[in-house]
Amino acid sequence: MTTAQWEVPPRKRKILFGEMLVFAILSLIAAAVLSIEAITLAKNPDAVLSCSFNTWIDCAKVGSTWQANVLGFPNAFLGLVSEPVVMTIAVASLAGVRFPRWFMFTANVCYLLGVIFAYWLLWQSTYVIGALCPWCLLVTVSTTFVFTSMTQWNIRENNLFLPEGLQAKAFAFVDKGWFTVSVIAWFALIIVLELLKWGHRFL
Template sequence: MSVDEGARVSGDLVDGADDSLEDTNPRIRTILFSEMLIFAILSLLASWVLSYDAIVLARDPEAQLSCSINAVLDCAKVGLTWQANIFGFPNAYLGMVSEPVVMTIAVASLAGVRFPRWFMFVGNVCYLLGVIFAYWLLYQSTFVIGALCPWCLLVTVSTTFVFMSMTQWNIRENNLFLPEGAQRKALGLVRGGWLTIALIAWVTAVAVLEVVKWGHRFV
């Protein structure tokens, strides 16, 4: 589904595009991909800092990091655990690789490029796995490690917003290969603003959970 003449031209150049879809409002395109770009940049920044801190801790496990604020907000404590290197290298390296891809998609889409359905579908699935991994790490930090990493929290929040923006766009563009009935219902939820409401409720619930868990120890 192209959004304007520029998108139609770009879409014709992208193999696998489905021109049978009706147009998406250009304003919605701008909002969703701008949101993706902003939060991908924030996540990349956090990943860069975490990657640097991982090197610092590898050299000196007793190093004091700037984000080690108190007993609860302690990047060093989190960074020295096995959960911080689940694949044998710092988790932040994954963000260093994935976020530039998201930024490229966002910038190209803002310029009117329309990617093939399969490409956007794969991107959505991969980012879903990223969200699941981010919240698994948050669970580990909260209930197992006993400390939170501020930069990790930024990655988690940013990943959530990018995923929801990408999902909303893909539902509007029918990129998720849903059955006709499921696509119609999903589109109704998106147009009704229910995914946005769900996002706000989810982030609020997570914030409340952390405040209740740690209480005055945040100070």
């Protein structure tokens, strides 16, 4: 296919970047709340946070661990920096701006690292720390949707520098809806794993 043949229809552009904008905003809100809570915990390690409900839904327990400060500062600060960038990309793209391939490819790779980090934190929270943070869960869900929207756009626009044959297969995978099915299956798997871990708490 030629470059023109890869171009995304206007309606699909609005859906993908609209979704990206909404979930980037949600992620930014969660990051802001987590940043405030991190500062609160730094001032008073014994502080009771608004999202600390019991022994297993406890933001304070999660926020006081080393996993919440992997780089030496609260992980939430990363969201305060990255999400406005994503929001800018989404708004500009909704307005018709078309960013260079290398830029969108780099954004996709960087956000992939962010998603991997988010799920590593979810794993640590679930199986190591032994408590969940509602705001962290919102970040995980939101970053997943931002990543999937961005990836679908980049596949449709041929921005990932894939070999021609692989690009055609990736495009078909997205265009026929299998990418969406995969995302739904992924969330179903995560929900099942969390229920297996915490389900007995509801009994």
